[in-house]
Amino acid sequence: MRKIFVAVLAIAVLVTAMGLAGCAQKEAGAPSGGAKRKLIAVGECTFAPFEYIDEKTKQPAGFDVDLIKAIAEAAGFEVEYRHLDWNSLIAALLTKEADMVVSGMTITDERALQVKFSDPYFESGQAWAVKEGSPIKKLNDLAGKKVAVQVNTTGDFAAQKLNAKFAEEKLPEMQIKRLDAAADLFNELKTGAVDAIICDLPVIQEYLKNHPEEKVVIPEPAFTVEYYGIAMRKEDKDIHELVNKGLAKIKASGKYDEIYEKYFGKK
Numbered sequence: 001m002r003k004i005f006v007a008v009l010a011i012a013v014l015v016t017a018m019g020l021a022g023c024a025q026k027e028a029g030a031p032s033g034g035a036k037r038k039l040i041a042v043g044e045c046t047f048a049p050f051e052y053i054d055e056k057t058k059q060p061a062g063f064d065v066d067l068i069k070a071i072a073e074a075a076g077f078e079v080e081y082r083h084l085d086w087n088s089l090i091a092a093l094l095t096k097e098a099d100m101v102v103s104g105m106t107i108t109d110e111r112a113l114q115v116k117f118s119d120p121y122f123e124s125g126q127a128w129a130v131k132e133g134s135p136i137k138k139l140n141d142l143a144g145k146k147v148a149v150q151v152n153t154t155g156d157f158a159a160q161k162l163n164a165k166f167a168e169e170k171l172p173e174m175q176i177k178r179l180d181a182a183a184d185l186f187n188e189l190k191t192g193a194v195d196a197i198i199c200d201l202p203v204i205q206e207y208l209k210n211h212p213e214e215k216v217v218i219p220e221p222a223f224t225v226e227y228y229g230i231a232m233r234k235e236d237k238d239i240h241e242l243v244n245k246g247l248a249k250i251k252a253s254g255k256y257d258e259i260y261e262k263y264f265g266k267k
Contacts (some may be wrong), residue, residue: 038078039239041068042092043103045083046183049206049263050104053083063263067121068102068230070255075246085180087152090114093231099239101231104200106154116236117229118243121256125222126158127201129208131189132215136196139223144172145195148188151178155198158224162198190214200226202264 043051045060054061060081072079081102084092089105092098093115106124107117128147130136136145143166149155156178163173177194179185185197186207197204201222208216230247232239250256260267 036076036078038080039099041079041081041100041102042084042089042098043081043101044086044089046181047104047203049202063259064102064104066259070250070259071243071246074249075242077242086150090231093233099232104228105231106226107229115231116234116240117231119247120227120229121247122228124200124202124226124228126155126198126224127204127218127222128196128198129204129216129218130196132217137219139220142174142196145174146177147174148177148179148185148194148197150182150185150199151180154226155200159198189216
């Protein structure tokens with residue numbers, strides 16, 4: 001009788017363990033009932049070509065939008081992409097208004113104190129731009145000039161580091177004008193309110209491509225190297241797994257290259 005009881009107990013434990021394993025798999029992927037899990041991604045849609053509002057559809061579009069949709073399809077979840085102001089993105093993530101920030105966000109040690117980043121998905125860097133004919137020809141010529149950056153971005157941080165360098169070299173510091181949106185930088189340069197801007201190189205290149213009549217130039221290559229990542233809450237390990245799995249799949253399948261070429265041409 002005792003042997004029968006032990007056998008029945010062992011079977012019960014095995015069935016329970018199998019059930020828990022099944023639940024864990026469902027939690028990382030689709031919820032019960034066969035419906036795909038839906039996650040909310042947010043970005044600041046003034047950062048073309050990574051995210052912007054399409055003039056025809058009035059919906060978010062761009063490299064990051066296509067990327068997260070492809071990751072979702074590869075990993076088996078649904079995604080909705082929403083526009084938020086840049087300074088609201090991490091707050092929305094931490095308050096669970098959103099599940100991911102997909103917004104050309106550079107992976108930094110400071111941000112990693114608050115969020116968990118995915119594997120890197122894009123290499124970028126900070127560059128500076130001026131109007132054609134400007135006397136500013138090299139990086140050190142920015143000393144003492146009015147320069148616009150987007151607040152709380154790596155462009156802003158790079159400008160601050162550059163000012164520290166100028167101070168060490170006994171050069172006049174830049175007058176940094178911090179603006180809320182990336183699009184505002186180009187307006188300031190266009191009107192002559194600033195002498196130069198510092199921003200992500202691909203964003204400046206996209207603006208030059210779409211507005212050749214404004215005669216903006218990039219005198220030198222990017223002066224930093226940065227990597228973008230998808231930001232998530234630290235505790236959401238199942239989402240980390242889904243996103244990195246999906247990213248790896250689209251890189252292996254060639255889908256990532258297809259999206260990249262759509263916005264930037266062949267590498």
